[in-house]
Amino acid sequence: MSRFETDEAVGGMSSAFVPAPQRKPSNRFARFLRAAAVATIAAGVVFAAGFGWFADYVSRLSTPANPPSADAIIVLTGGQSRIDAALDLLKSGKGQRLLISGVNPAAGRKSLQVATGGDKTLFSCCVDIDYAAMDTIGNAEESAKWVESHEYGSVILVTNNYHMPRSLLEMGRFIDKANLKPYPVVNTRLDGGTWMTKPEAVRVLFTEYTKYLGALARTVVPLRSTPDGVVLVEASTKSSTN
Known part of the structure; x- marks a missing residue:
């Protein structure tokens, strides 16, 4: 075998073992x-920018000193100060009638009147109590029935400042024939960015912000009509807390 043939054979063998390119x-x-x-x-x-906007907006809400009168008043339970504010509005003639929505079934009318220090006569004549609502969506559903049954054209909505944006969203989905007038109750001043220095305030605002986003998402959920004309959400039975 010539040298040339040997080199060719070796070269052929080596080329046969070259791995294929990966x-x-x-x-x-x-x-x-x-x-x-x-x-x-x-x-x-x-998300972070939205939370900053939400916290800043809520912190700048203030309780109106002399709000315009309306046909009626609705207060969402969740704090003593809310009910006290609503009763003061009713007593001062800012509304003809008051609905307290989301009351614990264990609290009777008399015990509620005593606990709030409300006027007995005023409570007897002009205060309705909703025991059915378990959350903000329930508040909106029951309030819509109440507003529609009384044919009110304007309603003052009373709740805490941090709860007001979501409450207006939920109420607006069900109450479309009455003008809602927000009356935010401020327990702690959070304006000027002071909310950032209070961990508890940050926690409350963050929790409410996530629920507010959920309420925004629910604005695209189709509503269905009931025999009494009140529109309800198909997913309204799902859990949603105040």
Whole structure:
């Protein structure tokens, strides 16, 4: 065998054992991961910016000194100060009638009147109590029935400042024929950015902000009519706390 033939044979053998070039991993998955990371960061920025706006907006809400009168008043339970404010509005003639929505079934009319220090005569003539509502959606449903049955055209809505944005959203979905006038009750001043220095305030605002986003999402949920003309949400039986 010539030298040339030997080199050729060796070369042929070596070439037979050269591993096949490996395929480079597809860039599609890498691009997907990058897009997902960018989307996650963007969503986080939007969420944080939204929370900042929400907290700033709520912290600047103040209780009207002399609100205009309305046909009626609705107060959502969740704090003694809310009911006290609503009763003061009723006593001063800012509304013809008051609905206290979301009262614990264990609290009777008399015990509620005594606990709030409300005028007995005023309580007897002009205060209605809703025991059915268990959450803000329930408040809206029961309030809508009450407003519709009395044919009220304007209603003062009383609740805490941090709860007001979500309450207006939920109420607005059910009460479309009456003008809602917000009356935010402020227990603790949070304006000027002071809410950022109070961990409890941050916690309450953050919790309410997430619930507010849920209420925004529910604005696209279709409503269905009931025999009495009140519209209800298909998902209204799902849990949602005050």
